[in-house]
Each structure stands twice: as C-alpha cells, then as structure tokens.
Amino acid sequence: MSWLVLILLIALGGIIWFIMRQRSKEPTLSANLEQDVDSFLNEAGQMVEPAIKELLSVHAGRKFPEAMLYQIDTGGKRLRPALVFLSCRAVGGQDQAALYAAAAVEILHNYSLIIDDMIDHGQVRRGLPTTWKKWGHSMAQCFGVHYAAAIFEGALKTPAPLKATSILTETLQVLLEGEMLDILQERAGRETEALVVQRRYRRVSMNDYLEMASKKTAKLLAASCQLGAVCAHASEAEQQALIEYGYNLGMAFQVRDDILDMFGEEKGFGKKIGKDIEERKGGNAVILFALEELKDLELDRILHQGDLGEADIKRAIEIISQTEAREKAIKLCRDYTDRAKNALKGLPAGPDRDLLVDLVDYLMTRHK
C-alpha cells in the first residue's frame, strides 16, 4: 500500500512542478484571440476620440489645438476607455452611455502622464518627445490644468454625473498618492528636494511596492471598470465584480510593465529600457525580487549611485538576469490575472464577459 502512496505523491509533485514551471513562463496568445481584442481596442479608440477632442477643445483648448491635443495624440492603447465601454456592455449598457466616462478616464490618464514626465524629467514617451520636452515647461503646466478641468467636464456629461465626479475625484487623489509613493521609493536622486530626501523609504518592502502599484496604476483601471458599470446603472454586486477585475488587471499590468522595463524591446515598448534603474526606483517588482535573492550588494550599490551611466544600467540588468526575479514577477503577474478572471464570475455570461477575459491574456502578452 505504502508504495502506491509514494507513487501518487511523486506524480502529484511532478504535476505541481509542471504547473509552477508553466506559471513562471511568459504566457502566449492565439492569433484569433489577439485579432478579436485588437479590433475591439481599435473600435473603442475610434468611438472615444471625438468625445476626448470635444472635452479638450473648449476655452484655452481652442488656442493651440495641435499643442493642447499633443499629449492625447501621442497615442497609447486607449485601454482605459476600452475598459469603460466593455464593462458597460458586460452589464447590459449601451456604448453611448459610457462615452464621456471613457473620454474622462483617458484624459485623466494623460493628465497624469504630463505631470509624471515633468516630475521624472522624462524626455521620451510612446516613442515621441514628452509634452514638456516638445512644448516647454510653462505650456505643459498650463496643459495639465486644462486636462484636469476636462476630466470633470466629461464627468458632467455622463448619465450619472455625481457618481462619476465622485469616482474621478477619488481616483485622481489616490493616483497622486501613488505618484508620491513612487517618488519616495526611489533609492537616490532629487538631492535638492528636502522633503523627498527626508521622507524617502529607507527600504522598500514588497508590501510598500504593492501599495504604490495599487494606487498609481490599479486604481485607475478599477475606476474605469466601475465607471462603465455606473453608466449602465449596474447593481452594486456587478460594480464590485468589475472593480475587483479592474484592480487585479491593473496590478498585473504594473508588474508586467516592470518586467518590460527591464527585458522589453525599446522600439516596441516606446520607453527607454532600464528607465526604472536609471531613475533608481525601488518600486519595481523585478528589482525587488532580485534584491531579495541576491547576497552581494552590487545591485543595491548601483541603485544608490549619484549618477548612472549606460554601462551601470546594463550591468544592473545583467545582475538581475542571473536571478529568478523575472520568473517570480511573471508568477506574481499570473496570480493577479487569475484573480481578475475569477472576479468576472459574478457577471452575466456572454461575449462581452469573454472579451474581458481575453483582454487579460492579451495585455499579459503585450510587448509595449
């Protein structure tokens, strides 16, 4: 009898090992599914565009339309509007009902990018010069205010203006808190800024990172899904399911971004590879896993250096490559995508819910 138990245990161990191994591998995607999601993202992008332009073209927006619309015209996947539309559809709403909420979240996202690029002195985004780099700091500041106002102009045009305003206000505040945490989790830099130097995290734990990611990234994706549901006058339970979906998708998305920052291809990614190392970010899942695993302190030393050259960044990525950090990050990503998909079980089955599931896999195989 005991040899039977032994064989079963060995078989079970093998299965677990196989699953774990699969889970730490990059997911792949069927061509069909990729096409479905691609065409939906395109559709969502085309639907939302006129509403975005409308909201950004009042008052000051009329002055230099090419400059004012530049940030939004640099592109991006329009993922957040797509989430609004799809969430609205998944609970039985019409696209038209979700239109201005979709526009508002994309404007909010781009507002945060204008500010983020000024804070990080980022010169390139989506393969193009950033807004401040292109138009100068004074105008970028002004454009930021214009985008901020346009968010709420959009909220007012939704079928649930009060609830939408409330969600967007809170989202903006949480996102900003995430941005502050991101800055405070840097290992060095901003030496002239007393408050940052003083309040910087001495050590960034995985929990600190997760708090930052949830506020800086996941909150807006959760809010996008919630807004879609709200515009369709969904039930509280449906709203909660979509919030949970969006939140977990957002967490996975951030971890995936951390992986691409280190191991992506610059051309497809649109950002500089190793940018997080250059900015000496403690708040990157791959860096955190690597630091946890490493016994020698070379990586830590590089991240605390005053000025980083290309050779340092290359060396840091090399060190990280020798650890299991990448696999661990992929696994963390997968945990979140599982939770995202599970959350959808509370919604009515159908092609819209299926597309929400597919979107998860699609985003996890993206290279940009």
Add this chain to the structure above:
Amino acid sequence: MSWLVLILLIALGGIIWFIMRQRSKEPTLSANLEQDVDSFLNEAGQMVEPAIKELLSVHAGRKFPEAMLYQIDTGGKRLRPALVFLSCRAVGGQDQAALYAAAAVEILHNYSLIIDDMIDHGQVRRGLPTTWKKWGHSMAQCFGVHYAAAIFEGALKTPAPLKATSILTETLQVLLEGEMLDILQERAGRETEALVVQRRYRRVSMNDYLEMASKKTAKLLAASCQLGAVCAHASEAEQQALIEYGYNLGMAFQVRDDILDMFGEEKGFGKKIGKDIEERKGGNAVILFALEELKDLELDRILHQGDLGEADIKRAIEIISQTEAREKAIKLCRDYTDRAKNALKGLPAGPDRDLLVDLVDYLMTRHK
C-alpha cells in the same frame, strides 16, 4: 446772452475737471468701514478654514499634512470665500449652504498659485517661500494635482453639486487660458520654449490686456459670487447681478494689483516690487498706459532686454512715474468699481448688500 453761456460752460468745465481729478486720485476709506470689512473677512476666513482642511486632508493629504497644507497656510485674505459667503447672504442664503463652495474657490485659487509660481519661477509669495521653493518641484507638482481634485471634492458637498462642478470646471479652464495669455504677453524670456517664443504677442493692446485680466483674475471672483448665489438657490437675475459685480470687482482688483506691483511697499505687498517689470510683462495696465504715452523707447527697450538687473527695474519705474500712467490706471480702476457697485442695484437692499459695496472700497485702498 452769449456771456451767460460762456460762464456756464466755464463752470461746467471746472466741475468736469474737478471730478476727473478726483477720480484719478487714490481713494480713501473711513476707519469704521475698514473695521467692518476687516472683521467680516476674518469671520469668513475662520468659517471656511475647517472645510478647506477637510477637503485637503483625504488620501495623500494625510501623508505630509504640513507640506500639503503649506500653500493654503501661507495665508492670503480669503477674499474669494468671503465673496461666496457674502453673495449667499445677500440673496437670503445661510453661511452653512455656502461653506464648501467657499472652500472650493479658495483651493482653486491656491492651486493656480502653486502652478503660477512654478511657471514664473517665483520664489516668494505672501512674504514666504513659494510651494516649489519650499518643498521641491516634484512634490509641488503632486500637491497641485491634490488641490485640483479637492476643488471637485468640495463641489460635490455643496447644495447644488452639478451646477457647482460646472461653474468650477469652466472657471478653471478660463483661468488657465488667462494664465497662457499672461505668458504670451511677456515681452521676453522663456527663450528655450519654442511655442511661447513663436506665439508671443508682438504688441500687447489694451484689449489684449483686458482679455487676459478678465480671464486670469475677474472670472474667479465672478464665479465666487455666482457660487454663493447658486448655493442659496437665487434667481437667474440675482445670479447675473452678482456675476457682474464679481467680474467688475475682479477687473478693478487686477488693475490695482498692477499699480501696487510698481508703486506698492514691498513689506505690505508680500511680493517683490517691480516683479512685473522683472518678468517683462506686457500685461500690466500701468506699463501699457506708460508705453502708450511715451515717445522715446527706453522703457520698451528695458522690457525686451535679455536679463534685467535691479538698476533696470528701478529705471523702468522711474520712467513710468514721469508719465500719467498711474493716474490713468487709478481712473480705470474707478470705472470698474463704479460698475461693480451699480450691478448690486438688482439685489435686495440690506446690510449684506452694503457690505458688498464696502468691500469694493476696502479692496481699492488695500496696500497688499
């Protein structure tokens, strides 16, 4: 008969001359009236303070309260909240109804100051280091976003949340347009910013200036008055009367600010005297009147100089002092204050309306 007409004409001319002379003199204020307005401004300031703190203390605001509240704590007259309360009272509303609208406009005002000081590299405001100077640029950017969100958090807590959101959104957009015009009306500077250099006004006319002042300053004062009326569920006519009052008060306020910038006392004013000259602003009523009157081009040359020293600023003020620019600006101010007072005729008579009238005179004799 003809000598009688002549005498009458001479007498009439004398009266007109006397009135014109009076109108170009600085107004004075009785001690009683000053005390009344002072004590009302104090009262309004104390009423609004807890609501402001509440709106700025959610989420990220809890992190570094001393830094996050710094901008609002640098003081200021709390003129805009006072206008909200007083407008609300003047149409029969209770202070409580106006509370969050009062907080929102003050936060909006301070949001614009955070951004304005970054744009102008201003180091001192209200006699204290500006927010970016004190806490660093990254944090000032974050605080800006937090203030922007708090405005709409406030709007939601008013008795007319949709209307309030709509007024505040529009105000923010118009104010930002005014800020852009202000930048584009500078005579020199920002040489690294292509868009500014390219689109800068070649010549600033009085109309250009008035457009800028109406958007940058008058709009927010008009909106404050309108919000007070809206919170009291005032009639459309009452709202219009208060908007017109606020608008004209705002225009007078800006012209007065232009005068103080040149001829104020640094200690009381809290800003650097000659700051507008240092920033080579075309958008200053006194500078515009002086340029109009002067035949030689020395002032124009100074305003187009690459870098201005203290001697240049002093010389510019000296040149301006030799013209009638100051008197003309005082007269322009008076025209606007007359219109502001006239607008109030549409409101029910009473102590609140009287206080609105007194506030005009009070502001026009301020030295800070």
